[in-house]
């Protein structure tokens with residue numbers, strides 16, 4: 001792929017994105033960049049009036065965000081990164097800089113200022129190349145900015161408030177998200193759309209080309225280079241012959257979103273997807289009077305109707321360990337894979353083709369091979385393996401969801417229908433056999449490991465000296481916390497059946513001694529002493545009555561100044577915007593007495609037990625974080 005040489009220069013480097021913004025992560029993941037996310041703790045408090053132009057403020061903030069991460073990673077003896085990328089997006093109107101609103105009134109103030117007007121969105125970006133000399137961090141900074149003009153329509157007060165109540169404005173510069181509901185407010189955009197969303201990808205690639213391929217006499221004169229583009233020809237890479245093939249490949253790559261899951265738009269836009277695609281695309285050109293929106297509606301519905309097929313294809317390929325075989329031995333032909341896993345050739349070929357169509361595998365004349373994302377997330381020993389959760393989804397959640405209709409009619413969990421036994425106690429049910437227990441722990445471990453960094457860095461927790469992770473299972477979050485906060489000691493508290501089986505999941509390396517395991521039942525037994533109590537994916541298992549029992553126990557042992565860190569998928573107040581979280585709430589219905597809750601609901605529960613100063617950090621990925629303090 002012709003674009004590869006630009007981003008390909010970063011492949012062998014340890015690249016860190018110093019940003020918590022899920023949009024930035026998605027933009028860079030979608031173009032195949034491999035990077036770690038370490039959100040910056042730099043507070044966006046530079047004196048705005050000291051900058052001659054607003055973009056200078058954005059560039060300096062981006063630089064400080066990236067430098068803070070580079071320094072922290074170097075000082076805390078984590079391996080010094082090679083490249084740290086920082087970004088800062090601001091909106092400017094009437095020479096005023098608007099950042100993220102602090103509350104709904106602030107969002108209203110911002111949106112009112114933008115109402116009916118053209119404004120500018122600036123993103124400043126800093127690319128920091130790091131090296132370590134005599135244990136000192138050395139940095140080379142490259143920075144730039146991009147401006148995009150956006151015009152809002154004339155909007156009614158009612159519409160503005162409806163938009164504000166959706167919850168969308170809160171983590172976005174200027175109080176709107178052009179990529180989602182906020183797109184409805186916008187009359188036109190002049191410039192790079194992705195710049196508004198938080199990352200000017202095109203300008204970034206040009207900068208990389210400038211850095212890694214400075215223009216030489218030779219390449220300025222010639223338009224075609226084997227694989228080395230020069231800066232001023234970067235746009236030309238999409239010229240002529242290469243355009244169509246690159247575009248196809250690029251779209252193929254974007255079939256996987258940042259979580260490695262299939263994105264619906266990509267399925268239905270991709271040339272090589274199922275026959276459903278053709279049926280959907282053709283009427284747009286062939287039938288008179290079929291409006292674009294009328295044609296889009298069935299594609300969404302068809303995608304939902306087909307969702308279970310895609311899930312099951314993924315589950316079966318995982319159960320058969322096809323991704324593991326391909327990681328070790330790929331590319332392989334269907335016949336060889338069928339031979340390895342003991343399945344029929346014709347069935348295996350169809351499954352492999354389906355997986356390739358879904359973007360999980362690549363199919364070439366040599367056979368099938370894993371994509372990078374599949375190697376990372378779907379093989380059982382991948383760096384962020386979700387294999388355990390995929391198997392749990394197939395063996396445990398699938399039978400429960402088969403009984404969703406009964407769950408909705410009765411309003412209760414369905415363990416008895418799915419597994420033929422009454423689940424008085426959720427966890428006893430999970431642990432009735434060694435096999436089920438290990439499958440459940442592997443599933444919980446895979447999600448905890450994947451989300452640990454996001455949760456651990458959602459807030460600056462460096463003031464806490466001891467933490468207790470209640471229901472902390474294999475200790476995946478605990479181990480991440482002690483890496484990031486070397487002065488922290490974490491006790492993982494969980495049922496004896498869990499603690500007895502944690503050894504398999506323990507990492508080796510620095511700081512592991514700071515994690516200890518204590519067995520007990522947090523509803524019945526005394527809780528270990530700590531400055532910070534962590535409840536990650538615990539409260540959503542329980543109804544309010546049980547949560548009150550648990551929070552009153554935590555409150556009783558918490559001294560003033562001590563805190564609680566919750567990690568859950570947080571719903572918006574009106575419970576209408578985040579389908580992943582809303583589906584997760586259905587998931588809790590079929591198997592527990594719990595549910596997902598909104599930020600206000602968590603706040604109310606916490607405040608009843610003396611926890612105040614409730615701060616919510618929406619991460620937009622699998623888990624959001626809430627921090628509060630005992631007063």
Ligand SMILES: Cc1cn([C@H]2C[C@H](O)[C@@H](COP(=O)(O)OP(=O)(O)OP(=O)(O)O)O2)c(=O)[nH]c1=O
Pocket residue numbers: 018019020021022023024039040044065087088089090091100121171172173174176177178179182196197198
């Ligand atoms: C205007 C606009 C902004 N945004 C987002 C992009 C940025 O994430 C955010 C601006 O805040 P930033 O401070 O630039 O970024 P952040 O706080 O999300 O993440 P970090 O500081 O860790 O890098 O607003 C949209 O998603 N859509 C939009 O239309």
